[in-house]
Amino acid sequence: MASEKMVVAQVQAMTREDMEAQANDLLKSGYFPHIKTVAAAVTVIMKGRELGLPPVQALQKLYVVNGQVTCAVEVMLALAARSRVITWDVTKNTDTEAEVVFERWDNPHRQPMTFVSRYTMKDAERAGKAGGDNYRKQPAVMLLRRATGLGLRQIAPDIISGMYVFEEMGIEPDETETFKPRIVNDEIVYDADVDATAPDLDTTDEENAEIVTEADLEEFREFGQRLSTERGIEKTRLNRAVHELLVKLHKKLDALTPAELTLLMQDLEAFDYSTLEGAPS
Secondary structure, eight states: OHHHHHHHHHHHTOOHHHHHHHHHHHHHTTSOTTOOSHHHHHHHHHHHHHHTOOHHHHHHHEEEETTEEEEOHHHHHHHHHHHTSEEEEEEEEOSSEEEEEEEEOOSTTSOOEEEEEEEEHHHHHHTTOTTSHHHHHOHHHHHHHHHHHHHHHHHOTTTTTTOEEGGGGTOOOOOOOEEEEEEETTEEEEEEEOOTTSOOOOOTTGGGSOOOOHHHHHHHHHHHHHHHHHHTOOHHHHHHHHHHHHHHHTOOGGGOOHHHHHHHHHHHHHOOGGGOOSOOO
């Protein structure tokens, strides 16, 4: 947590020139294919600064759509959890309906403000979204995302800065990836098995890119052990965070470039591990 606060403090102290320089470096990495220009990257980094997100996490979790900054639903939940005044309970989550009960505990009378957020497949049909690939493959997940975003915007607009989730702005993040476990150095590692429907990445430069060496991977393992020890993070949770970040790249760990591996370590330093619901089974 101390490391996370230090990163956020460094971001708060950055000038616009600092942001532009960092944005330019990060864009060159190819780690954020959805960010097309330095100006867009700076906008996202600035929005992340408002929300207390480090640059790498902001660029990964925030999108600019039609002039509106949107985010992954887990960012909204992380902001709500960090506020310590919002609680929620998923009371229904099926292929036809999702329901989440939110409570806000900062009113002066100590009585929580309650909001019940529901989103159904009929709502998705009326919005013209039900025919989307993700709605057909994982309707319960998509409905829960929409119900969560709607609820938080109603009960905590100040906390989430009025943002919309990806799905509300017509973005459907690919959630069809699965993880195949294998044992590496007596630890369980999950490699992303990317579904064929996942977006193709431009591999023109990757064919000639330098790939991490065994020495790089050993340094990464030492980094993980140090991070786990210093911050008290369970190794299974750390592995889960690695998997979530790798799937965004549609790559395995040993297929990264050294620059991507460095960015991955920076992202793990800034990762909000409280957003993970549990360790992989």
